[in-house]
Amino acid sequence: MTPNLKTKSFIDTLVFDLKGTSVLSAVLRDEEGRICSSLDTELTPGLTTFHWSGFNDLPYGEYTLELSNENEKKLLSLVKRV
Numbered sequence: 001m002t003p004n005l006k007t008k009s010f011i012d013t014l015v016f017d018l019k020g021t022s023v024l025s026a027v028l029r030d031e032e033g034r035i036c037s038s039l040d041t042e043l044t045p046g047l048t049t050f051h052w053s054g055f056n057d058l059p060y061g062e063y064t065l066e067l068s069n070e071n072e073k074k075l076l077s078l079v080k081r082v
Contacts, residue, residue: 001069009079012056014065017048021069026052028078029064036063055080 001021026039036058058080065076
């Protein structure tokens with residue numbers, strides 16, 4: 001799995017490219033390590049860009065996005081902005 005964030009900052013939607021996986025688990029954590037949102041999904045074959053929305057009500061600050069599949073886990077740093 002090779003995730004590539006379109007941008008390291010977000011307002012309501014995270015957009016990232018994924019290659020090499022068909023199953024995705026995603027967890028968004030705040031600065032304290034608390035889970036703010038989680039997602040488990042099967043990706044459409046051939047689809048590489050993924051949109052995950054619904055973060056408008058989260059407070060501004062730093063977050064960690066944890067992406068995993070059946071073989072590996074990746075941690076990505078993000079910033080929720082105005």
